[in-house]
Amino acid sequence: MPPPAGSQVSRVPAQRTPPEELAPPAVAPAPQRPRRRIRRVLTVVAGALAALCLGGGVVGYLVYDRATTPDRSAPDVVVDNYLRAFFVDRNDVRADLFVCEGGPDLEQLRLLRDDLIAREGRFDTRMSVTWGTLKMYPDGRDAAVQLDLTISALVDGIRQADRQTWIFNTHLDSDWRVCSAKPQV
Structure with missing residues (x-):
């Protein structure tokens, strides 16, 4: 609608607001757990299980060998x-x-x-x-x-x-x- 006759309209040059002020602040993404920690835990657990299995195998062999080897010591x-x-x-x-x-x-x-x-x-x-x-x-x-x-x-x-x-x-x-x-x- 046009302004009424006889009124003076003062014109103010249009100013643009900077885009940072208009846009809502960006939402920070949720922090992700570092996958390195999970990998490290899994590596430690796998290493411990491997060492346990290897140790159990060695102990089993030694017990079996001792039980089945005839005693000829004297x-x-x-x-x-x-x-x-x-x-x-x-x-x-x-x-x-x-x-x-x-x-x-x-x-x-x-x-x-x-x-x-x-x-x-x-x-x-x-x-x-x-x-x-x-x-x-x-x-x-x-x-x-x-x-x-x-x-x-x-x-x-x-x-x-x-x-x-x-x-x-x-x-x-x-x-x-x-x-x-x-x-x-």
């Missing part, structure tokens, strides 16, 4: 373990872990066990073999071990036993092994 220990595998468990594979390589002289002991097995069948009983104190006679890298084998059985309700003295010769290479066994006469 002459009396190797003879005791050999007799347990040979007479008690009757496990020739396990017993062979305790003998010398290259043909040990254990034939008389094998004949004794074969005779005991035959008697078990004949008398329908179980023959047990036990041993007492093992006496060692060391001689450098060789050692003789003397012991008494007690062979017993229950036949027709009567306990029968026989005692035999045996000498086992052992030898040390990387560990102790049984090389021969003979009854002492």
Whole structure:
């Protein structure tokens, strides 16, 4: 609409306001969590889990190795373990872990066990073999071990036993092994 007649209109030059004043202040974006922190935490957790798994694997291997490796640390220990595998468990594979390589002289002991097995069948009983104190006679890298084998059985309700003295010769290479066994006469 035009101004009324006769009125004076004063004209003021138009001024522009600077754009900063007209525009509402810019909203600052929400701060983002730095992704580096999450990555660092995940890296530390993954590293710790890897170290834990590796450590557990090593411990597991060492425990398994110790449990399955036969003890051949001393002459009396190797003879005791050999007799347990040979007479008690009757496990020739396990017993062979305790003998010398290259043909040990254990034939008389094998004949004794074969005779005991035959008697078990004949008398329908179980023959047990036990041993007492093992006496060692060391001689450098060789050692003789003397012991008494007690062979017993229950036949027709009567306990029968026989005692035999045996000498086992052992030898040390990387560990102790049984090389021969003979009854002492």
